[in-house]
Amino acid sequence: MAGSSIPGGGGGLPLFTTEKPKRMAAYRLFSGTIFAGILLIWLYRATHMPPRHSSGLGWRAWLGLLVAELWFGLYWVLTLSVRWNPIRRTTFKYRLSESYDEDQLPGVDIFVCTADPALEPPMLVISTVLSVMAYDYPPEKLNIYLSDDAGSAVTFYALYEASEFAKNWIPFCKNYKVEPRSPAAYFANIATPHDACSPEELCRMKELYEDLTDRVNSVVKSGKIPEVAECSCRGFSEWNGAITSGAHPAIVQILIDRNKRKAVDIDGNALPKLVYMTREKIPQEQHHFKAGSLNALIRVSSVISNSPIIMNVDCDMYSNNSESIRDALCFFLDKEQGRDIGFVQYPQNFDNVVHNDIYGNPINVANELDHPCLDGWGGMCYYGTGCFHRRETLCGRMFSKDYKEDWASGVGKAEDANELEGVSKPLVACTYEHDTLWGIEKGVTYGCPLEDVITGLKIQCRGWRSVYYNPTRKGFLGMAPTSLGQILVQQKRWSEGFLQISLSKYSPFLLGLGKIKLGLQMGYSVCGFWALNSFPTLYYVTIPSLCFLSGVSVFPEITSLWCIPYIYVLVAAYSCSLVESLQCGDSAVEWWNAQRMWLIRRITSYLLASIDVICGMLGLSEFGFDLTTKVSDSQALERYKKGKMEFGSISAMFVIICTIALLNLVCMVLGLGRVFWREGAEGLGPLFLQAALCTAVVAINYPVYEALFLRRDDGRLPVFIIPIALCFVSSLCIQAM
Numbered sequence: 125m126a127g128s129s130i131p132g133g134g135g136g137l138p139l140f141t142t143e144k145p146k147r148m149a150a151y152r153l154f155s156g157t158i159f160a161g162i163l164l165i166w167l168y169r170a171t172h173m174p175p176r177h178s179s180g181l182g183w184r185a186w187l188g189l190l191v192a193e194l195w196f197g198l199y200w201v202l203t204l205s206v207r208w209n210p211i212r213r214t215t216f217k218y219r220l221s222e223s224y225d226e227d228q229l230p231g232v233d234i235f236v237c238t239a240d241p242a243l244e245p246p247m248l249v250i251s252t253v254l255s256v257m258a259y260d261y262p263p264e265k266l267n268i269y270l271s272d273d274a275g276s277a278v279t280f281y282a283l284y285e286a287s288e289f290a291k292n293w294i295p296f297c298k299n300y301k302v303e304p305r306s307p308a309a310y311f312a313n314i315a316t317p318h319d320a321c322s323p324e325e326l327c328r329m330k331e332l333y334e335d336l337t338d339r340v341n342s343v344v345k346s347g348k349i350p351e352v353a354e355c356s357c358r359g360f361s362e363w364n365g366a367i368t369s370g371a372h373p374a375i376v377q378i379l380i381d382r383n384k385r386k387a388v389d390i391d392g393n394a395l396p397k398l399v400y401m402t403r404e405k406i407p408q409e410q411h412h413f414k415a416g417s418l419n420a421l422i423r424v425s426s427v428i429s430n431s432p433i434i435m436n437v438d439c440d441m442y443s444n445n446s447e448s449i450r451d452a453l454c455f456f457l458d459k460e461q462g463r464d465i466g467f468v469q470y471p472q473n474f475d476n477v478v479h480n481d482i483y484g485n486p487i488n489v490a491n492e493l494d495h496p497c498l499d500g501w502g503g504m505c506y507y508g509t510g511c512f513h514r515r516e517t518l519c520g521r522m523f524s525k526d527y528k529e530d531w532a533s534g535v536g537k538a539e540d541a542n543e544l545e546g547v548s549k550p551l552v553a554c555t556y557e558h559d560t561l562w563g564i565e566k567g568v569t570y571g572c573p574l575e576d577v578i579t580g581l582k583i584q585c586r587g588w589r590s591v592y593y594n595p596t597r598k599g600f601l602g603m604a605p606t607s608l609g610q611i612l613v614q615q616k617r618w619s620e621g622f623l624q625i626s627l628s629k630y631s632p633f634l635l636g637l638g639k640i641k642l643g644l645q646m647g648y649s650v651c652g653f654w655a656l657n658s659f660p661t662l663y664y665v666t667i668p669s670l671c672f673l674s675g676v677s678v679f680p681e682i683t684s685l686w687c688i689p690y691i692y693v694l695v696a697a698y699s700c701s702l703v704e705s706l707q708c709g710d711s712a713v714e715w716w717n718a719q720r721m722w723l724i725r726r727i728t729s730y731l732l733a734s735i736d737v738i739c740g741m742l743g744l745s746e747f748g749f750d751l752t753t754k755v756s757d758s759q760a761l762e763r764y765k766k767g768k769m770e771f772g773s774i775s776a777m778f779v780i781i782c783t784i785a786l787l788n789l790v791c792m793v794l795g796l797g798r799v800f801w802r803e804g805a806e807g808l809g810p811l812f813l814q815a816a817l818c819t820a821v822v823a824i825n826y827p828v829y830e831a832l833f834l835r836r837d838d839g840r841l842p843v844f845i846i847p848i849a850l851c852f853v854s855s856l857c858i859q860a861m
């Protein structure tokens with residue numbers, strides 16, 4: 125069957141629509157007034173410079189603040205790009221099924237990546253695998269691949285158990301229209317049996333799941349594969365030699381093979397194909413982390429199923445909506461508007477964040493505003509998980525007007541599983557990519573901690589559009605890290621990756637010149653320059669406070685008219701941000717917590733990221749990928765639920781946080797004391813804005829003081845950090861006085 129034999133969208137009707145919200149004019153006007161305020165602030169700074177040889181901090185502080193305020197203002201202009209032009213997409217799945225028979229739908233290859241059975245428990249991994257196996261989609265068209273970078277027999281065992289469990293789980297999901305289809309998530313939340321499902325049926329399923337959990341977890345604990353399993357699945361024989369996570373041969377095992385008679389569920393329906401893969405690893409060869417495994421998956425799947433659509437998820441990101449494939453296809457298969465759509469990205473949402481999360485994890489504003497704006501500029505970025513791609517796009521194809529996708533390609537390959545395994549193995553040998561374009565022009569790009577974003581940008585520069593789709597029932601739910609240390613490490617990886625991209629030849633302004641819209645280039649740069657916010661922010665939360673301590677005024681006096689732009693810009697920008705958060709579904713507390721996290725991230729993760737990028741450009745360091753752990757101990761979890769910040773193991777970043785928190789506390793107390801003691805309330809006039817800034821920094825840092833002085837649990841900050849921080853604080857204060 126040729127691709128062209130498939131008819132277009134619903135008898136000519138579009139398979140999706142795009143809407144623009146009204147009332148953007150008011151917002152744009154409002155932004156204009158803020159910008160006017162920013163201009164006035166710049167003007168004030170430029171025209172009120174204290175004389176050069178004035179005493180103390182005066183003019184040097186002034187100059188620094190000028191640079192900081194210039195940066196903040198320009199950065200704010202960048203952020204307008206992710207407010208200017210939001211759009212909203214709606215799909216029509218019924219039209220898709222009206223115009224395509226089930227057997228005309230394209231094949232879909234789904235990739236799941238895991239890298240460490242200790243940080244990513246096998247039960248978590250297989251729950252994700254089961255959730256994507258149970259998509260509402262013809263199973264003959266569905267192929268699931270698990271890449272295990274650790275080459276762990278235990279993970280393989282878990283996948284083998286999952287392949288057996290799927291025979292019960294998939295019909296259960298489909299018969300009773302269960303949501304979500306990750307068994308872990310489903311059984312964790314279920315209060316009452318599903319309407320259509322009898323209590324006995326539910327009970328039976330639950331028992332099967334509990335048995336599965338017990339078996340897998342006991343193997344995880346003992347590390348020994350049961351003999352029964354070894355006998356019934358020949359794949360285990362691959363683990364005969366000495367295998368470690370850093371050194372192992374290539375293994376490809378097809379666990380469910382549609383050509384086998386056994387590969388049906390308990391109702392006799394076909395099961396999706398299920399493949400386990402681990403790339404060959406030897407210590408002296410680069411393996412390129414997740415990007416490397418995705419490229420290996422692209423090659424292996426090209427010989428086993430070669431579906432025209434590829435979707436990939438992280439192992440902790442289960443499918444929460446069984447219709448996501450059909451939704452995504454509404455974009456690709458729309459005859460008029462779908463031809464140049466290269467990928468469809470779903471938002472990242474989290475399953476494990478609690479209400480009023482202390483880390484401000486809910487990223488509703490990003491999901492409800494920033495991303496729809498990127499989409500409005502024709503290019504949501506690729507976030508590495510929860511994304512549907514055309515295989516061809518991912519493999520480097522340029523968009524051209526006469527390109528026609530062969531949606532029927534790949535289906536029904538009838539080769540023997542043993543043969544396919546044999547053919548695939550050499551494709552994932554660690555030398556396979558030598559002298560090829562893999563990681564450069566083909567597949568996911570190497571050499572950057574944000575391989576996904578750079579890959580997405582390149583695809584857009586090859587002429588493809590991308591789409592952001594955010595349905596009411598979330599497509600995917602993942603796990604957010606719930607300790608401060610973990611979050612800061614993750615944020616460092618991201619901001620470092622973004623900055624690296626922005627300063628390289630792949631910068632959206634260079635690579636995208638003339639290929640993507642200016643708004644999109646700016647949109648990329650909002651995250652692209654995250655890291656550079658560190659220096660001005662650090663400056664802003666130290667120098668004015670130190671000046672306050674020593675009585676040097678660096679802002680206009682409260683009675684001066686020049687105060688108005690400062691107050692207006694601050695009040696307007698912050699109230700706007702609060703209103704946006706509330707509108708997008710965050711609570712006020714979450715907003716406040718997110719502001720704190722902004723400050724903390726900027727002075728820690730972003731700072732270290734900037735330093736690392738600079739060192740990297742000088743050839744002094746190389747990037748690594750610190751995996752985010754998906755397990756947390758039960759006490760830490762309790763503390764998280766109670767809204768206590770979890771500091772955990774000591775890190776240099778915590779020293780910075782404490783230093784800033786203590787510095788501002790000292791400056792606030794001593795500074796206010798000095799003013800009132802020497803000059804009384806009037807003395808505050810010239811220093812009012814500084815006092816307010818210093819007090820705001822103190823107020824937002826409350827959880828830090830709590831963790832330093834008040835808490836006694838294991839998640840608090842270790843006491844010995846206080847003298848270290850105080851050393852820094854006192855030396856700064858002495859210099860300022």
Ligand SMILES: O=c1ccn([C@@H]2O[C@H](COP(=O)(O)OP(=O)(O)O[C@H]3O[C@H](CO)[C@@H](O)[C@H](O)[C@H]3O)[C@@H](O)[C@H]2O)c(=O)[nH]1
Binds near residue numbers: 237413507575752
């Ligand atoms: O050598 C590696 C390292 C990681 N992974 C997998 O990559 C995924 C993401 O890793 P994780 O530690 O969970 O990182 P996060 O910070 O949570 O991931 C976010 O950030 C990454 C880029 O930094 C993106 O690739 C992810 O999609 C995005 O969810 C996981 O499935 C890992 O198993 C590998 O397969 N091989």
Ligand SMILES: [Mn+2]
Binds near residue numbers: 438440603752
């Ligand atoms: Mn993750």
